Amino acid sequence: MSANSPFALLANATALPWAEVPEFAPEELVQATGKELDRGARLCSWFGLSEGPAVRLVALIAYDADNSLAVGRSRPFSGKYPSLAATHPQAHLFEREVWEQHGVMPQGHPWLKAVRRAGEAGPGVIDFFRVEGPEIHEVAVGPVHAGIIEPGHFRFQCAGEEVLHLEIALGYQHRGIEEALVGGPHRASLSQIETAAGDTTIAHTTAHAGVMEALAGAEPPLKAQWLRAIALELERLANHTGDLGAMAGDVAFLPTSAACGKIRGDYLNLTALICGNRFGRSLVRPGGCRVDLEPARIKTLAERLAVANAEADEACAWLWDAASVRSRFEHTGSVSTRQATEVGLVGPAARACGLVRDVRFDHPCGWHRFAQAPVAVWPGGDVFARARVRWLELQRSGRFVADELSNAPDGPVREPVEAPAPDTLAACLVEGWRGEVCHVALTGGEGRLRRYKITDPSFHNWTGVAIAMRSQAVSDFPLCNKSFNLSYCGHDL
Amino acid sequence: MFVLDAIAHRLRSGCQTMAYPKGPAPALPDRHGGALRLDAARCPEGCGECLPVCPTEAITRPAGQPTALDLGRCIFCSACVEACSHGAVSHTGDHRMAVRARGELVLGAAGQEQVRLAAELDEKLRKMFGRSLRLRQVSAGGCNACEADTNVLGTIGWDLGRFGIQFVASPRHADGLLITGPVTRNMELALRRTYDAVPEPKIVIAVGACAISGGPFEKNPQAGTGASSVVPVDLFIPGCPPHPLTILDGLLRLLGRLEGASGPPARP
Numbered sequence: 001m002s003a004n005s006p007f008a009l010l011a012n013a014t015a016l017p018w019a020e021v022p023e024f025a026p027e028e029l030v031q032a033t034g035k036e037l038d039r040g041a042r043l044c045s046w047f048g049l050s051e052g053p054a055v056r057l058v059a060l061i062a063y064d065a066d067n068s069l070a071v072g073r074s075r076p077f078s079g080k081y082p083s084l085a086a087t088h089p090q091a092h093l094f095e096r097e098v099w100e101q102h103g104v105m106p107q108g109h110p111w112l113k114a115v116r117r118a119g120e121a122g123p124g125v126i127d128f129f130r131v132e133g134p135e136i137h138e139v140a141v142g143p144v145h146a147g148i149i150e151p152g153h154f155r156f157q158c159a160g161e162e163v164l165h166l167e168i169a170l171g172y173q174h175r176g177i178e179e180a181l182v183g184g185p186h187r188a189s190l191s192q193i194e195t196a197a198g199d200t201t202i203a204h205t206t207a208h209a210g211v212m213e214a215l216a217g218a219e220p221p222l223k224a225q226w227l228r229a230i231a232l233e234l235e236r237l238a239n240h241t242g243d244l245g246a247m248a249g250d251v252a253f254l255p256t257s258a259a260c261g262k263i264r265g266d267y268l269n270l271t272a273l274i275c276g277n278r279f280g281r282s283l284v285r286p287g288g289c290r291v292d293l294e295p296a297r298i299k300t301l302a303e304r305l306a307v308a309n310a311e312a313d314e315a316c317a318w319l320w321d322a323a324s325v326r327s328r329f330e331h332t333g334s335v336s337t338r339q340a341t342e343v344g345l346v347g348p349a350a351r352a353c354g355l356v357r358d359v360r361f362d363h364p365c366g367w368h369r370f371a372q373a374p375v376a377v378w379p380g381g382d383v384f385a386r387a388r389v390r391w392l393e394l395q396r397s398g399r400f401v402a403d404e405l406s407n408a409p410d411g412p413v414r415e416p417v418e419a420p421a422p423d424t425l426a427a428c429l430v431e432g433w434r435g436e437v438c439h440v441a442l443t444g445g446e447g448r449l450r451r452y453k454i455t456d457p458s459f460h461n462w463t464g465v466a467i468a469m470r471s472q473a474v475s476d477f478p479l480c481n482k483s484f485n486l487s488y489c490g491h492d493l
Numbered sequence: 494m495f496v497l498d499a500i501a502h503r504l505r506s507g508c509q510t511m512a513y514p515k516g517p518a519p520a521l522p523d524r525h526g527g528a529l530r531l532d533a534a535r536c537p538e539g540c541g542e543c544l545p546v547c548p549t550e551a552i553t554r555p556a557g558q559p560t561a562l563d564l565g566r567c568i569f570c571s572a573c574v575e576a577c578s579h580g581a582v583s584h585t586g587d588h589r590m591a592v593r594a595r596g597e598l599v600l601g602a603a604g605q606e607q608v609r610l611a612a613e614l615d616e617k618l619r620k621m622f623g624r625s626l627r628l629r630q631v632s633a634g635g636c637n638a639c640e641a642d643t644n645v646l647g648t649i650g651w652d653l654g655r656f657g658i659q660f661v662a663s664p665r666h667a668d669g670l671l672i673t674g675p676v677t678r679n680m681e682l683a684l685r686r687t688y689d690a691v692p693e694p695k696i697v698i699a700v701g702a703c704a705i706s707g708g709p710f711e712k713n714p715q716a717g718t719g720a721s722s723v724v725p726v727d728l729f730i731p732g733c734p735p736h737p738l739t740i741l742d743g744l745l746r747l748l749g750r751l752e753g754a755s756g757p758p759a760r761p
Binding site: 116122123143144146147148149150151171172173174175176177179180187188190191192194195196197198199201242255258259261262264265269272273274275276277278279281282291314317318321487488489492 | 498499502509522523524525526545547548549550568569570571572629630631632633634635636637638639640641642643644645647648649650660662663664674675677678679680682683687703708709710711712713714715716733734736
């Protein structure tokens with residue numbers, strides 16, 4: 001499929017000179033991207049690049065079946081261009097973002113509005129899609145929620161208990177991470193990337209290290225690649241366990257909820273055993289990892305992992321055994337395979353719709369070139385399927401880490417990285433626990449970052465939550481939302 | 494049968510709540526390091542090895558003044574400890590870091606090498622909140638790590654409920670706020686409104702480097718410089734994120750619930 005792509009091909013975590021990226025007229029870029037998406041490619045990222053008063057569009061797409069990425073760009077322009085979202089919904093949020101940041105109008109966009117920008121009253125004070133009728137009522141939730149959760153605003157159009165439509169307004173968490181990276185990397189850049197989505201630190205720092213190494217033409221030491229892969233799976237184990245516990249809690253099934261709350265902490269403590277921090281801060285660095293694992297530590301890690309894996313197995317077995325849980329999970333919050341493909345879902349949310357879509361398998365880089373866990377897929381697209389995919393991934397990631405711990409390569413864990421090459425573009429995808437984390441970096445003439453684009457999996461998947469809520473009881477929102485458990489700050493950056 | 498399995502599991506595992514604060518505190522991970530200590534007296538004339546490595550510029554050495562380390566901006570990356578060849582900056586292994594005043598997080602000068610730990614609330618507030626504290630949590634640009642490690646205090650291992658501390662759904666039901674994140678521009682109004690909705694008397698707790706100072710986002714105009722730029726703060730709990738033990742220590746310290754509790758375990 002990629003063989004006759006009009007775009008420039010690149011493998012995951014590699015770079016190419018900016019001059020080699022093919023240039024199109026804006027409408028041609030939209031047309032060419034649409035054509036590739038029709039042929040089965042996937043939109044990983046779509047962003048603007050300022051060129052004086054004008055703007056260029058850049059498209060990064062993935063040919064999953066060919067293990068290949070491709071990039072194209074438009075000529076600088078201003079004013080308007082034909083919307084890609086009008087025909088390919090997976091582009092809708094990207095086009096809104098470009099419009100917000102650069103002022104170019106995607107003509108024909110079905111629902112053009114700000115993504116993060118706010119007036120005096122905050123991001124949620126905007127026009128929402130409304131259903132009219134005497135029996136219709138509106139429910140507004142957020143930005144401050146009932147639990148210990150990040151802020152976001154949810155607007156439901158309901159007929160009685162039934163949700164006809166949900167619109168999600170985010171942006172409350174916007175901290176200006178991408179803007180701050182321009183001209184960098186700066187002193188605080190790495191810390192900002194570590195906290196872009198603070199529960200996905202390993203995936204985001206690995207993607208960042210991937211682009212910085214690609215820009216410098218460096219390959220990190222094998223042992224660092226190994227350690228990153230282990231830390232990435234520990235991050236997945238902790239969060240999936242927490243999610244399964246939280247979903248059990250939302251259907252009032254307390255045994256699994258209570259057990260998973262504790263086991264999640266046990267997995268976080270394994271990450272802390274590696275680097276001191278439960279969320280993997282200060283572990284991944286461009287050029288490698290900050291700390292090494294000595295044999296005794298590997299042994300402790302393996303022993304404690306085995307205990308946590310066994311406990312997670314047991315706690316999940318109760319969940320599947322309980323008819324009350326199955327009846328609440330099944331046929332709740334369904335997303336069809338077609339919808340998932342059209343809106344471009346990634347990660348467990350996509351795999352729960354039967355889509356085989358996993359960066360570790362489709363675009364392996366780092367240690368995943370040598371070792372892989374099977375992709376976990378389940379059909380159905382409902383809460384049950386999303387829980388089931390997590391459970392499969394718990395088992396497979398648990399086994400993967402256990403296997404790889406006995407496979408430690410020799411050698412250093414960190415090597416110095418040269419300065420980034422000038423006028424070069426690099427892209428790195430990493431399969432975080434929520435799905436595809438995508439970092440794209442472009443350097444200017446001095447080798448400093450000219451544009452840095454982060455796409456958290458949540459950016460693709462929030463639309464999935466809105467779709468899943470259609471025709472559901474509004475009281476099922478917590479369960480449906482938890483079954484996706486998306487990041488607010490990862491979306492808002 | 495999950496019912497029988499679950500009962501068997503409960504019998505087998507017994508009570509899983511930690512003994513702390515009556516018993517010993519659980520050990521921090523050995524690579525965590527705990528609170529930092531800065532003996533500015535050990536800094537040689539003109540030395541600034543640690544200054545450029547700090548990602549949040551938590552360490553400063555203004556001309557003619559001693560080196561200062563602001564634990565409120567520190568993200569505990571250990572880069573300064575690794576850079577310092579004079580033993581001036583060091584790990585203490587101590588999980589206790591919560592303070593009542595922002596300045597008490599600034600280390601370095603003689604007699605101020607370590608944090609000056611929080612004093613408890615005055616008698617009137619302690620009588621009100623000491624055995625029953627209801628908090629509303631507001632994430633205002635938090636990255637979900639401080640939130641997660643606050644949430645974890647509700648799990649069976651920590652069981653925050655045994656101290657009478659609970660997170661509630663409405664500010665109207667709350668005695669105070671626990672704030673995370675640098676207070677982004679887009680959350681400032683929501684935070685103010687939530688604070689106003691909490692009945693008096695009320696307390697505010699800032700958890701994590703972002704909520705104390707803006708942390709790594711201090712210089713981003715879209716982010717903010719912490720909770721105290723918007724509301725008065727009564728307790729600062731540093732970390733990125735603070736370990737759950739550090740948060741729990743801060744809460745109990747504020748409520749005067751730590752009498753007789755043992756100190757941190759000895760460093761291995």
